[in-house]
Amino acid sequence: xxxxLTLIAAIGRTVLTLMRQTGAVFLFSISAIAAAFRPPFxxxxxxxxxxRIGYESLxxxxxxxxxxxxxxxxxxxxxxxxxxxxxxxxxxxxFAVARELGPVLAGLMVAGRVSASIAAELGTMRVTEQIDALxxxxxxxxxxxxxxxxxxxxxxxxxxxxxxxxxxxxxxYLVGVERLGFNGAIxxxxxxxxxxxxxxxxxxxxxxxxxxxxALMGCYHGYNSGRGAQGVGRATTxxxxxxxxxxxxxxxxxxxFFFTS
Amino acid sequence: MDQQSxxxxxxxxxxQAAPETPKIELRGVAKSFGANHVLRxxxxxxxxxxxxxxxxxxxxxxxxxxxxVLGLLEPNAGEILIDGVRVDRRRRDDALLARFGMLFQGxxxxxxxxxxxxxxxRLLQRKDLSRAECRAVAIxxxxxxxxxxKVADLFPAELSGGMQxxxxxxxxxxxxxxxxxxxxxxxxLDPIMAGVINELIRELVDEIGATAVTITxxxxxxxxxxxxxxxxxxxxxxxxxxxxxxxFSGDPYMQQFISGSAIGPIDTxx
Numbered sequence: 001x002x003x004x005l006t007l008i009a010a011i012g013r014t015v016l017t018l019m020r021q022t023g024a025v026f027l028f029s030i031s032a033i034a035a036a037f038r039p040p041f042x043x044x045x046x047x048x049x050x051x052r053i054g055y056e057s058l059x060x061x062x063x064x065x066x067x068x069x070x071x072x073x074x075x076x077x078x079x080x081x082x083x084x085x086x087x088x089x090x091x092x093x094x095f096a097v098a099r100e101l102g103p104v105l106a107g108l109m110v111a112g113r114v115s116a117s118i119a120a121e122l123g124t125m126r127v128t129e130q131i132d133a134l135x136x137x138x139x140x141x142x143x144x145x146x147x148x149x150x151x152x153x154x155x156x157x158x159x160x161x162x163x164x165x166x167x168x169x170x171x172x173y174l175v176g177v178e179r180l181g182f183n184g185a186i187x188x189x190x191x192x193x194x195x196x197x198x199x200x201x202x203x204x205x206x207x208x209x210x211x212x213x214x215a216l217m218g219c220y221h222g223y224n225s226g227r228g229a230q231g232v233g234r235a236t237t238x239x240x241x242x243x244x245x246x247x248x249x250x251x252x253x254x255x256x257f258f259f260t261s
Numbered sequence: 262m263d264q265q266s267x268x269x270x271x272x273x274x275x276x277q278a279a280p281e282t283p284k285i286e287l288r289g290v291a292k293s294f295g296a297n298h299v300l301r302x303x304x305x306x307x308x309x310x311x312x313x314x315x316x317x318x319x320x321x322x323x324x325x326x327x328x329x330v331l332g333l334l335e336p337n338a339g340e341i342l343i344d345g346v347r348v349d350r351r352r353r354d355d356a357l358l359a360r361f362g363m364l365f366q367g368x369x370x371x372x373x374x375x376x377x378x379x380x381x382x383r384l385l386q387r388k389d390l391s392r393a394e395c396r397a398v399a400i401x402x403x404x405x406x407x408x409x410x411k412v413a414d415l416f417p418a419e420l421s422g423g424m425q426x427x428x429x430x431x432x433x434x435x436x437x438x439x440x441x442x443x444x445x446x447x448x449x450l451d452p453i454m455a456g457v458i459n460e461l462i463r464e465l466v467d468e469i470g471a472t473a474v475t476i477t478x479x480x481x482x483x484x485x486x487x488x489x490x491x492x493x494x495x496x497x498x499x500x501x502x503x504x505x506x507x508x509f510s511g512d513p514y515m516q517q518f519i520s521g522s523a524i525g526p527i528d529t530x531x
Binding site for chain 2: 124125
């Protein structure tokens with residue numbers, strides 16, 4: 001009996017913690033969105049973040065997309081050997097990259113790079129009282145620190161994903177033409193014929209949502225970081241893990257929304 | 262007139278002068294973090310132009326008290342008055358905060374900004390000042406704390422701890438505030454640099470005519486920069502009075518703190 005009660009109490013504590021965390025993240029995101037639409041706007045900070053989150057993520061996103069597109073082409077070729085591979089490979093590569101792999105993989109790679117960086121930066125600012133200093137200097141940290149990062153990530157991710165889509169499809173093309181001996185012109189023709197605008201656009205909307213999630217998780221965990229190096233380390237880990245999990249969950253929800261409704 | 266006001270008046274050399282509204286007043290301020298009751302009802306007032314030092318051991322709530330005044334923390338009970346007007350955390354608007362300057366314990370300089378933009382941070386938010394004017398003010402304030410123009414374009418990470426404190430001090434006085442808070446201004450500095458910082462604080466407070474509140478457990482700082490001292494212990498003001506009277510306070514807690522003895526009523530972990 002005692003063991004059962006202990007188990008129920010533990011489950012209850014976990015549920016309460018989860019609810020509290022969810023509520024806190026929700027309120028934080030409301031404040032962040034409100035801060036993004038209320039002046040003063042910190043354009044310079046937003047541009048700096050666009051550079052850091054967008055431009056500086058290009059190499060990792062580009063390489064990820066290139067190798068994913070290439071591997072995907074190989075896998076589809078092997079799996080469709082009894083079909084007309086030259087028709088199937090470009091179609092599935094472009095379809096899969098634009099709808100799923102481009103946004104999700106770019107999102108996950110940027111989550112690893114950017115969520116961690118934002119959480120570590122804001123966590124260190126919290127620990128060293130820089131966030132308190134901002135407040136005493138009549139500057140709202142939500143507007144100065146959080147809003148520019150969220151706006152920049154939400155704008156940068158669709159651009160990154162557009163680049164990732166192009167590079168991913170190019171990766172498939174390279175393998176198809178150079179390794180599998182497909183005709184280049186036919187490969188491109190098949191790709192453009194079957195890739196619909198809605199495939200690309202849905203991926204870009206997903207990317208915007210993932211950008212928001214990445215910056216939100218980085219900012220939330222960094223802003224509420226615990227004390228010391230351990231607190232900042234924990235905030236960084238939590239930011240990356242929660243951003244990745246939420247990206248995958250949001251991807252499913254958005255896929256349901258775009259392709260089944 | 263309460264005992265505290267009498268002490269403030271005495272510090273300013275007047276037993277006959279009319280009582281004036283304190284610049285800062287805390288009435289029964291309490292703050293808890295969960296079951297940890299850090300402040301249990303602090304009553305304290307600081308007169309205009311006065312320099313008050315709040316002393317006490319680590320974890321006694323000195324920083325929490327200052328953060329409550331600045332609006333960084335919301336007290337659970339009690340009230341805080343600035344110039345006799347009650348303020349709560351939601352009413353810490355820009356106009357009110359612009360009257361305060363703060364030197365943080367670790368200087369809290371913004372890593373991503375060069376020194377001059379740290380110093381001129383508040384000024385750069387103003388529409389009536391150009392960037393060049395803000396930079397000129399920043400350089401003037403840096404000179405005032407003994408730093409050359411050469412450091413203006415360096416980043417905080419390129420400065421020593423003492424230099425960072427000076428930059429923090431320049432930032433605190435950049436907008437000529439009415440009240441300046443100093444959170445452990447000499448902690449982590451060598452005795453010579455601590456002396457320099459103490460001297461600078463004393464000069465600047467006199468020069469600007471600002472009200473100053475300093476948190477410290479460095480008794481040489483207290484003697485160098487404060488008119489009055491208040492000791493915080495167990496979440497309450499244990500003793501307060503003029504600096505010149507603290508050695509004869511007769512309070513065993515105060516005496517133990519001043520002497521730095523391990524023997525006395527204050528619990529020490531050994």
